[in-house]
Amino acid sequence: MNNIYSVISNEKIAYKTYKMILYGDTSKIKAPGQFINIKIDNEKTFLRRPISICDYDSKTITIIYKVFGEGTKILSTKKMFDDLDILGPLGNGFAINKKAKKQMIIGGGVGIPPLYSVAKKLHEENIEFDVVLGYNSKVDVFFEGMFRALGANVYVTTMDGSCGYKGNVLNVIRSKNLYFDYYYACGPRKMLHALVKEDYTGQLSFEERMGCGFGACMGCSHPTTDDSYKRICKEGPVLESFEVVI
Amino acid sequence: MKLNVELPGMKLDNPIIPASGTFGFGYEFSEFYDINILGTLSFKGTTLEERFGNKTPRIAESTSGMLNAIGLQNPGVDAVISNELVKLKKVFNKKVIANIGGSYEEDYIEAVKRISKSDIVGAIELNISCPNVKEGGLLFGTNKESAAKLTRLIREVTDLPLYVKLSPNVTNIKEIALAVEEAGADAISMINTLVGMRIDLKTGKPVLANTYGGFSGPAIKPVALKMVHEVYSVVNIPIIGMGGIMNAYDVIEMMYAGASAVQVGTANLIDPYACKKIIEDLPRVMKELNINDLKEIVGRAHL
Ligand SMILES: Cc1cc2nc3c(=O)[nH]c(=O)nc-3n(C[C@H](O)[C@H](O)[C@H](O)COP(=O)(O)OP(=O)(O)OC[C@H]3O[C@@H](n4cnc5c(N)ncnc54)[C@H](O)[C@@H]3O)c2cc1C
Ligand SMILES: Cc1cc2nc3c(=O)[nH]c(=O)nc-3n(C[C@H](O)[C@H](O)[C@H](O)COP(=O)(O)O)c2cc1C
Ligand code: FES
Numbered sequence: 001m002n003n004i005y006s007v008i009s010n011e012k013i014a015y016k017t018y019k020m021i022l023y024g025d026t027s028k029i030k031a032p033g034q035f036i037n038i039k040i041d042n043e044k045t046f047l048r049r050p051i052s053i054c055d056y057d058s059k060t061i062t063i064i065y066k067v068f069g070e071g072t073k074i075l076s077t078k079k080m081f082d083d084l085d086i087l088g089p090l091g092n093g094f095a096i097n098k099k100a101k102k103q104m105i106i107g108g109g110v111g112i113p114p115l116y117s118v119a120k121k122l123h124e125e126n127i128e129f130d131v132v133l134g135y136n137s138k139v140d141v142f143f144e145g146m147f148r149a150l151g152a153n154v155y156v157t158t159m160d161g162s163c164g165y166k167g168n169v170l171n172v173i174r175s176k177n178l179y180f181d182y183y184y185a186c187g188p189r190k191m192l193h194a195l196v197k198e199d200y201t202g203q204l205s206f207e208e209r210m211g212c213g214f215g216a217c218m219g220c221s222h223p224t225t226d227d228s229y230k231r232i233c234k235e236g237p238v239l240e241s242f243e244v245v246i
Numbered sequence: 247m248k249l250n251v252e253l254p255g256m257k258l259d260n261p262i263i264p265a266s267g268t269f270g271f272g273y274e275f276s277e278f279y280d281i282n283i284l285g286t287l288s289f290k291g292t293t294l295e296e297r298f299g300n301k302t303p304r305i306a307e308s309t310s311g312m313l314n315a316i317g318l319q320n321p322g323v324d325a326v327i328s329n330e331l332v333k334l335k336k337v338f339n340k341k342v343i344a345n346i347g348g349s350y351e352e353d354y355i356e357a358v359k360r361i362s363k364s365d366i367v368g369a370i371e372l373n374i375s376c377p378n379v380k381e382g383g384l385l386f387g388t389n390k391e392s393a394a395k396l397t398r399l400i401r402e403v404t405d406l407p408l409y410v411k412l413s414p415n416v417t418n419i420k421e422i423a424l425a426v427e428e429a430g431a432d433a434i435s436m437i438n439t440l441v442g443m444r445i446d447l448k449t450g451k452p453v454l455a456n457t458y459g460g461f462s463g464p465a466i467k468p469v470a471l472k473m474v475h476e477v478y479s480v481v482n483i484p485i486i487g488m489g490g491i492m493n494a495y496d497v498i499e500m501m502y503a504g505a506s507a508v509q510v511g512t513a514n515l516i517d518p519y520a521c522k523k524i525i526e527d528l529p530r531v532m533k534e535l536n537i538n539d540l541k542e543i544v545g546r547a548h549l
Contacts, residue, residue: 039516043310046463048516087518209303209453211314212515216270218290218319219305221298229298229319 007082008060010075015139016067017110018076019054022084026056031093032117033186033205033238036061037213038075039085045071050210050233052186053089054113055120064113064142090213091237094203096121100182103129104202105147106169106195108187109136112143114205118184123150130178131155134169134187138162170194196244203240208232247529248539251285251507253484254432255407256341256368258285258507261497261540262525265488265511266291266345266371266411267316271330276337278518283525285507288343288435289326289334291373292361294353296322300378301455306444311463311490312512313442315456317378318347323357327364334366341368343409347376351396355403362404370406372397372431375413375438377460387413387438390425401430409486411435414466414473423477434477435486435509437470463512464490471503478504478545494524494531504545 005024013019037048049071055062067073078084096118097103103122107115112133122129130153135141137160147154156164157172165172169191172178183202185195192204211219215234222232224243230236249260264272266288275281299319306313320326323346334342344367348354358370374387374396386392397410410426412419414437423434439460444453452458470489478485487505491497492513500508513520528540537543 045307046310046312046516047305047307209305211305211312212268212518214518215274216518217268217305217314217515218299218316219302219314221302221304221319223298 003086004083005061005086007078007080007084009080010078013064014142015137017064017140017142018067019062019064020075020078022061022063022086023059024061024086026058026061029053029056029089031095032121033093033114034089034091035114035237036063036086036088037090037210040071040074041085042070042074045074047211048087048213049075050090050213052114052205054116056117064110066110087213090233092235094118094184094205094238096125096127097182098125098127101128102180103127104178104180104183105129105131105152106173106183106185106187107132108134108169108191109140111185111187111191111205114186115184116143116146119147119150119152130180132157132169132172132178134158134191135163136160168194170198192244193246196241196246201241203238204244205237206232206239207237247532248541249528251541253407253486253507254369254409256286260285260525260528261501261507262521263288263343263486263507263509264514264521265509266373267314268511268514271326271334272342273333273337275514275518279522281338282340284340284521286340286342286368287338288345288371288509289330290320291318291345291347291376292320292323292326292357293318293347293349294323294357296320296325303453303455304459306453306459308442308444308461309465311461311465312515313444313454313459313461314439315378315454315459317456318376323360327360331364331366338366342366343369343371345371345373345411347373347379349379351399354396355399358400359403362406367406369409370400370404371409371411371435372400373411373438375411375415377413377415377439377441377458378456384413384415387422388416390422393422394425394429397426397429397431407432409433409435411438412477413438414469414489415441419473420476420480423481427481427483431483433484433486433506434481435488436477437466437473437489440466440469462489464492466490467496471499474500474503474505475547479548491524492520494527497524497528498531498535498537498543501540501543502545502547504548506544
């Protein structure tokens with residue numbers, strides 16, 4: 001669970017957005033959408049930083065992260081052969097629905113990375129799916145080609161209209177009349193809540209500030225519709241749409 | 247080399263005790279290592295009724311420390327006994343410390359009565375110092391009369407050793423320690439978290455939904471050492487010292503200040519193996535500092 005991973009590469013792929021490949025144990029990864037908790041050795045960044053697993057194989061993990069504050073800034077300076085203390089894989093991840101005929105991947109900003117593994121799984125299972133990716137602006141766009149390479153129709157939209165459609169992901173789904181009977185989503189909470197309000201069924205991955213990332217501190221409790229709660233780090237980060245309290 | 251120590255009602259193989267709220271109900275950590283190596287453990291603050299706790303964000307960060315405003319989320323004493331402690335018993339064969347919180351005297355009394363019947367509980371740790379609940383909690387711990395009164399009431403309803411957990415958010419901690427000793431406490435646990443806050447520079451709003459939270463971690467160690475040192479100089483009951491312990495050196499330092507055993511809190515969240523590493527490293531550090539028996543170093547800073 002607690003392991004040292006070596007940085008293989010760490011490159012900028014879009015505005016403030018980096019793709020890092022890590023070398024280390026991946027044998028415990030069970031599902032797309034699980035995350036890792038990275039220790040950033042600096043007294044200012046005392047807590048670990050949770051980042052989704054974007055892709056993995058038998059020896060490497062790929063993550064994509066945006067420089068947001070101090071921790072991710074330090075992460076962006078890591079170079080080949082640097083070591084990182086990582087806890088993971090953590091959380092439940094997405095469960096692939098094998099019944100729904102036409103599925104949809106809906107990602108916003110740095111919510112997109114975990115959905116790439118979902119897309120790969122859907123592709124492997126020969127399930128038909130489309131992809132809607134939302135970004136702020138053209139400079140933020142990443143990975144659109146990676147999804148296209150899996151044979152999916154990819155709809156890109158930006159808030160300022162500088163790339164693809166203009167508006168948010170729901171605007172595109174509505175204006176293009178995109179049909180689907182199941183979805184997987186990750187992105188800003190506003191986007192996730194807007195999706196839950198619609199009549200679709202699916203799974204959504206949420207963020208909460210974390211103390212531990214493995215279920216010990218109750219820092220990340222997220223209310224659910226059965227008047228109970230789930231720990232985003234343990235029983236989450238992925239919730240079913242019917243569980244989400246808006 | 248002797249690592250074993252004693253607390254009222256408990257003989258411990260070593261002085262390392264995970265602190266309440268940072269170790270769940272223990273069994274969560276048995277995924278990481280065999281928790282039987284611990285001295286004992288103090289489980290998540292338990293209240294009479296189930297509590298959902300505060301809104302999120304409940305966690306914030308600060309240089310060498312963190313803030314939490316969990317709000318004593320727990321399933322309530324009955325569910326703790328029938329579910330959590332049953333799971334704990336499967337992986338832990340020592341007696342544990344039951345950390346009990348509450349808002350009113352009656353809740354504390356009833357929760358203590360019920361938890362005292364559980365055969366895995368070896369001592370009660372009365373949390374009169376939680377900064378994150380609206381009623382009660384900290385209020386009991388910042389006033390010597392109410393602290394003593396609650397201690398006395400609890401003393402009457404349980405035969406288990408009673409440890410009272412003090413808050414650092416007071417002007418005179420000696421006075422409160424003396425008051426609970428006088429009221430029948432068998433030991434003192436200290437310190438709980440210091441109240442603090444962080445503000446998001448982008449929004450100008452508090453980071454924690456609860457606005458304020460409890461500050462813990464290595465940043466508070468000097469405060470904890472000073473308070474343990476002060477209280478040791480006035481009470482005759484043992485002290486369980488905590489606040490910012492991250493490694494074996496910190497354990498020795500806390501014992502020098504006057505602690506008979508220590509609790510390790512926040513360190514578990516950053517590194518789930520923290521207590522295991524500390525226990526394994528203690529003999530080496532004892533050797534380095536020429537210590538043969540941990541019991542002999544308690545309060546050395548006073549000599
Ligand atoms: C399950 C999960 C998966 C995530 N996956 C990704 C990903 O794949 N790519 C990506 O770019 N980001 C991801 N995030 C968000 C990422 O964790 C934050 O951007 C990051 O922690 C910010 O750290 P910082 O030091 O740069 O910011 P600071 O503002 O300096 O961080 C201060 C504290 O707040 C916490 N924090 C700040 N923002 C967030 C947030 N949005 N969510 C949770 N904690 C936060 C930090 O962890 C830290 O404890 C994920 C978050 C979660 C919970
Ligand atoms: C997330 C978190 C939850 C806590 N919950 C409790 C609790 O339920 N009861 C209690 O008495 N103390 C609680 N505490 C306080 C710790 O037990 C301990 O007194 C404090 O954190 C100082 O030690 P540390 O610096 O080693 O963490 C909590 C602390 C943290 C960080
Ligand atoms: S972050 Fe500690 S329980 Fe989820």
